[in-house]
Amino acid sequence: MLSRAEVEQVAALARLELDGEEKERLAHDLGKILEYVSSLQELSTEEVPPLVHVIPLQNVWREDQVEEHMEIEEILSRAPDREDRYFRVPRVV
DSSP states (O other), X not given: OOOHXXXXXXXXXXXXXXXXXXXXXXXXXXXXXXXXXXXXTTSOOTTSOOOSOSSOXXXXXXXXOOOOOOOHHHHHHTSSSEETTEEOOOOOO
């Protein structure tokens, strides 16, 4: 079980205001959590591969497809401002 001082320190770090009863309850509850976590340290995990994700993920790839495209002059004709074959935009510094 955690001491009352430890619970008060954790509560201060979390910016929680706790009354006396809450501090006692949290000391007990947090102590139980820490006991459980320390029991996990006893497990052998040497043959368990590391996880990247908790659930299996699979990338969804699609084939590249060549499609019709617009001509450069048609695209640039829609631009609000241009210079030669480029869009002209305000300078960003």
